[in-house]
Amino acid sequence: MTYANTYHTLAQFGRELLEKKTLSQGLPLISLYAKNVMKAERCSIFIYDPKDKTFWTTLADNVERIVIPSDKGLVGETLHERKPIVTNDPYSHPNFLSEIDKETGFITKSVITAPIFSSKREILGVFQLLNKEDGFDQDDVKFMIFFSHYISGFLELTNDYLKKEI
Secondary structure (H helix, E strand, O other): OOOOOHHHHHHHHHHHHHOOOOHHHHHHHHHHHHHHHHOEEEEEEEEEEOOOOEEEEOOOOOOOOEEEEOOOHHHHHHHHHOOOEEEOOHHHOOOOOHHHHHHHOOOOOOEEEEEEEOOOOOEEEEEEEEEEOOOOOHHHHHHHHHHHHHHHHHHHHHHHHHHHHO
8 A cells, every 4th residue: 555645635635633522423424534545445433431341433424323232233342342353254254244234234244453552541432444455455544543642632521521511
């Protein structure tokens, strides 16, 4: 994967993200940028709720809220391993939750995930992309790690703000 012009685009994305004050404003922008750079079909950003031991996302491209127990699926494996997961054959992966595809009618062909850490190295969430035409590779893992760090400040600040509002 070549990232020509990526730095300019990343700087522009960063400026736009700074203007967003809530998760509902920022998550679609993050998703759009990540899908465009990685040439992926879908993006989900799962937010970790340590109290309920679940992940949730409302950002799954035309899908209602998805809630996953933190010990299930590739998202749960990402939490447990604290590192990116890549599979270009998800239906043969023992932790892939094919039920979500059945419920949504979507067919997952490839998956890459990365943990999103807070400044205290706690897991805030998991960043996930689906269906890159030729599958995901090690260059994509490097981007996922970098980008997860890049967006973590936004997620940490908006999560902290939400907790104070409740």
